[in-house]
Amino acid sequence: MVPRTTRRSIVALGAGGLALSLALAGCSAGDSESDGGAVELSFLVDNGESTVATAEALADAFHEENPDITITVETRPQGADGDNVVKTRLATGEMADLFQYNSGSLLQALNPDQTLVNIADEAYVDKLDENFIKSVATDDGVYGVPMGQSMAGAMLYNKDIYADLGLEIPESWDEFIANSEAIKEAGVAAPIVQTYGDTWTSQLFVLGDFNNVLAEDPDWAEKYTNNQAKYVDQPAFAGFEHLQAAYDAGLFNEDFASATYADGVSMVATGEGAHYPMLTFAASQLATTNPEAADTVGSFPIPGDDASTFGLTVWMPTYTVFVPQSTEGAKLDAAKQFLEFLTTPEACDIESEANAPQGPFVVEGCSLPDDVPAMVSDLQPYFDDGKTNLALEFLSPIKGPALEQITVAVGSGITSAADGxxxxxxxxxxxxxxLGIEGW
Structure with a gap:
């Protein structure tokens, strides 16, 4: 294998980013196919450090097994600017041969039936988790393969506090509040951590409760999309109701209005806080600020009113790989080979090494490393037992942009749950x- 330093060059992208070329020495940049039958693919990913590192590592490993196929990793901006790059390049037929983007509602906005290659008939699709397939499918096709792990909207908790007080994992909201009250009586400063200095963190009592919504009404997401279900009504109202109840009970940290996400993770890690409703990508933050607490901070589902519905609300991998319809011929065959490679244990292991795992894999045969943080390993039994449901954003294209401001107001006692x-x-x-959705 040619050393990485001799195979990488930096070239300018018209979209304003950088391309990290992983071309073989001896292959000229820009040649899609050589006389010997070699194929060069372009692979567009966002410019996040972890995304690029993962894509590079996968491209290296795939090329080593398939020396006639070279992958050039290009980058685009993140956020709205990156969304515009993806939509523009798809619309103009100038998309890279492969590209990384979101599953769920953002994917549906790309009109995948008209813009992406349908892989529903590929054998490796059978290895993908059913929930993941839902997040990359339409009535007419399946369009993506994961590049990374799932995550959950869960209750992070301090295992030492639970052990010291003899507490059991609560499976209902009443049990959760009882545990929190006991923790408060024991002198813990923050039985429930909230961090409204980063307003997005305020949403988890609502978004992370969606497993309980679907458990009570499996058709709720479809009804919601069709303007037939509302948050002011149960079962979806419970998330707002619980957020207000926790505030009213005086269970939050005193500095909840100004504390940040990083503060929240550290509070649970050090025992200053006992619970923190959060996405399990917090494993990365924990590894950065409190690596000594990897086995101290665990996770369990956000409880609902009914213990029988106890289970996780899950988010599918942020990184999903797609092939645009502009990829044809030998390039299309090679691109499909790369997608198949992404469904192998070898690729999953590479992803674990390149980027800290945040939840279980959604590919059959892939497993987490033995040394993942407890908050991640604690999720696996719920996946194994089928006690999971997708987050709403993977089942409906509709998510109002003001939710985080509304939940901050409810969680601060400014607005009632009903008004929120x-x-x-x-x-x-x-x-x-x-969005032009019918029925609204």
């Missing part, structure tokens, strides 16, 4: 109308 849910229903209505 009503405000969010209005926010959702505006977004649905902007």
């Amino acid at each position: 849910a009503s405000q969010y229903d209005e926010d959702v209505k505006k977004q649905a109308q902007q």
Whole structure:
């Protein structure tokens, strides 16, 4: 294998990013196929450090097994600017041969039936988790393969506090509040951590409760999309209701209005806080700020009113790989080979090494390393037992942009749960109308 330093060059991208060329020495940049039958693929990913590192590592390993196929990793901006790059390049037929993007509602906005290659008939699709397939499928096809792990909207908790007080994992909201009250009586400063200095963190009591919503009404997401279900009504109202109840009970940290996400993770790690509703990508933050607490911070599902529905709300991998319809011929065959490679244990192991795992894999035969943090390994039994449901954003294109401001107000005692849910229903209505969804 040619050393990485002799195989990487930096070239300018028209979209304003950088391309990290992983071309073989001896192959001229820009040649898609040589006289010997070699194929060069371009692979567009966002410019996040972990994304690029993962894509590079996968491209290296795939090329080593398939020396006639070279992958050039290009980068685009993150966020809205990156969304625009993807949509523009798809619309103009100038998309890279492979590209990384989101599954769920953002994917649906790309009109995948018209822009992406349908891989529903590929054998390796059978290795993908059913929930993942839902997040990359339409009525007419399946369009992506994961590049990374899932994650959950869960309750992070301090295992030492639970052990010292003899507490059991709560499977209902009443049990959770009882545990929190006991923790408060024991003198812990923050039975439940909230961090509204980063407003996005305020949403988890609502978003992470969605497993309980679907457990009670499996058709709720479809009804919601069709303007037939509202947050002001149960079962979805419970998330807002619980957020207000926790505030009213005085269970939050005193500095909840100014504390940040990083503060919240550290509070649970050090025992200053006992619970923190959060996405399990917090494993990366924990490894950065409190690596000594890897076995101290665990996770369990956010409880609902009914213990029988106890299970996880899960988010599919942030990184998903797609092939645009502009990829044809030998390039299409090679691109499909790369997608198949991404469904192998070898690729999953590479992904674990390149980027800290944040939850279980959604590919059959892939397993987490033995040394993952407890908050990640604690999720696996719920996946194994089928006690999971997708987050709403993977089942509906509608998510109102003002949710985090509304949940901050409810969680601060400024707005009631009922008023907050009503405000969010209005926010959702505006977004649905902007998207042109029928029935709104």
